[in-house]
């Protein structure tokens with residue numbers, strides 16, 4: 001038995017590979033043009049569980065019903081949902097020290113944040129924790145809302161549960177672990193209701209043409225657009241701009257930049273941009 005047979009890997013023909021690259025890029029923005037082996041590895045189990053011998057059969061099934069459960073499973077397999085608590089913590093510090101402080105100064109008592117590409121929930125829960133600890137005794141006077149969206153229903157199911165192994169909490173500030181995570185009988189930790197109540201999860205594809213207008217004080221879209229081509233990122237950043245209130249912020253991942261793209265945000269610091277009056 002060779003390696004492919006042992007791992008149940010079925011190789012894509014050139015035209016099958018091109019179909020999948022085009023399908024994913026148009027519908028979800030993700031650029032897989034250099035990811036042939038990754039597609040084959042991630043879809044191997046799907047072919048097997050559907051009883052398909054080759055990709056032609058699988059592609060026909062995707063084409064025959066583009067809204068089907070098969071397409072949902074397909075995108076769940078294709079997306080990379082890697083995330084963890086306390087990732088790129090300076091954004092949480094900025095949120096607590098700069099954003100909350102300036103809203104308070106402006107006598108505001110509400111904040112609305114969008115975690116776009118929230119994956120398995122660590123990011124939006126961390127946002128809620130950062131805001132809660134910054135507000136302290138004023139927390140009950142504020143209206144805090146975090147909208148968390150992702151295209152992957154598999155990632156969203158994990159996020160909604162809000163249960164994580166203790167090993168995931170090692171990086172979290174001890175006070176946050178003590179205040180916001182509740183140990184379960186099986187040793188895992190569940191996000192406290194006071195934090196869960198602030199976060200609402202839903203499926204949302206960033207390739208959707210219409211985004212909410214002038215809604216969010218802060219948009220987090222970190223480590224999502226790294227998978228997109230620059231032209232796609234540019235379109236999405238323009239839509240984020242419309243969704244951001246005047247004076248609001250966009251946070252992107254540390255390895256990303258939008259400075260070379262045509263957009264109206266003002267650069268504040270690496271990975272932080274602001275919508276300022278023009």
Ligand SMILES: C[S@@+](CC[C@H](N)C(=O)[O-])C[C@H]1O[C@@H](n2cnc3c(N)ncnc32)[C@H](O)[C@@H]1O
Nearest residue numbers: 028079081083117119151152205206222223224
């Ligand atoms: C690597 S995770 C990043 C998670 C989190 N933002 C972080 O920085 O830890 C990227 C997420 O983007 C999501 N994603 C990719 N394409 C998307 C699209 N078109 N619409 C919405 N979410 C998308 C994936 O499903 C995945 O969960």
